[in-house]
Amino acid sequence: MRRTVAAGVLAATLFAPFAIAACSKGENQPAPSSAGSSTSISIAMIPKGTSHTFWQSIHAGANRAAKELGIELIWRGPLREDDRDSQVSEIEGFISRGVSGIALAPLDEAALVGPVDDAIGKKIPVVIFDSGLKGENYVSFVATDNFKGGQLGGERLVESMGGKGRVVLLRYAEGHDSTTKREEGFLAAMKAHSTIEIVSSNQYVGTDVEEAYKRTESILSTYRKPDGTLSIDGIFCANESSSFAAMRVLKDNGWAGKLHFVGFDSSENLVKGLQEGTLDGLVLQDPVKMGYLAIKTLVAHIKGEKVERRIDTGVAVATRENMDKPGMKELVHPDLAK
DSSP: OOOOBOOOOOSTTTOOOOOBOOOOOOTTSOOOOOOOOGGGOEEEEEOSOSSSHHHHHHHHHHHHHHHHHTOEEEEOOOSSTTOHHHHHHHHHHHHHHTOSEEEEOOSSTTTTHHHHHHHHHTTOOEEEESSOOSSSOSSEEEEOOHHHHHHHHHHHHHHHTTTOEEEEEEEOOTTOHHHHHHHHHHHHHHHTOTTEEEEEEEEEOOSSHHHHHHHHHHHHHTTBOTTSOBSOOEEEEOSHHHHHHHHHHHHHTTOTTTSEEEEESOOHHHHHHHHHTSOSEEEEOOHHHHHHHHHHHHHHHHTTOOOOSEEEOOOEEEOTTTTTSTTHHHHHSOOOOO
């Protein structure tokens, strides 16, 4: 009989039961290491960063899975989401340490290929989560459908603008697979509406909030009219830090509520902006579920069980009207209890 992996059930209202179904192992997928007992399994989890609410939510889900499985979870990541060298060093350190497996959210879809190949070469399986990696040399990819997320954000912006207007895309940073796909999805949604004009789609604001604030203010100021208002109708940001920076720029310059704005991911500040009407929508992932399934999937593989090659953790759009409804409320206010 084929063995499948039951992923388990999270908190009753967080998300519905789900399972990691069996599938064929890819040609380049590493062979599972010897099963052993759960107590002998140590998993290193390396996020892109550690400061944002999104990563704290990932950590909460991963901790829950680790406790259920009775394994050791080691959480280490860079402070800044542009510190590729730090991620490389972490992987090298965990290879030397000889952990049972690595769960990685790559800061760069190309730069992290070599270190992941090194881990696989040492018989340390790797699960990729949140953001994609070029090539096929990993066990599974656990993430949001980011292109779909960008499309949903674009459709929400079009809806809030009444179907017409001038929009600006504030890109995040080059080399990040997840945000690039969101930006591509957003642009695809915009191009489906002939009454929407994309006035800027190639300007990056960066990974740091303060840097993003300065660049966003500079970009938007080019559209300032003599009366101080802006000659654009909507903006879209593809992650938590750039969304927060843009929200601050709008408030500080008196533009909040005077143009339409859709951001990505949840945080206390962004939720407040949604409640106040500064934001027309927030595209929300399920980071708790993502962290939980990344660990469940990796441990299942280590124990010799077959796992899905691609696991979609879902995406939705929160508005002021639906943010307190069952299902959406848990995404707006993720449970960070360890």
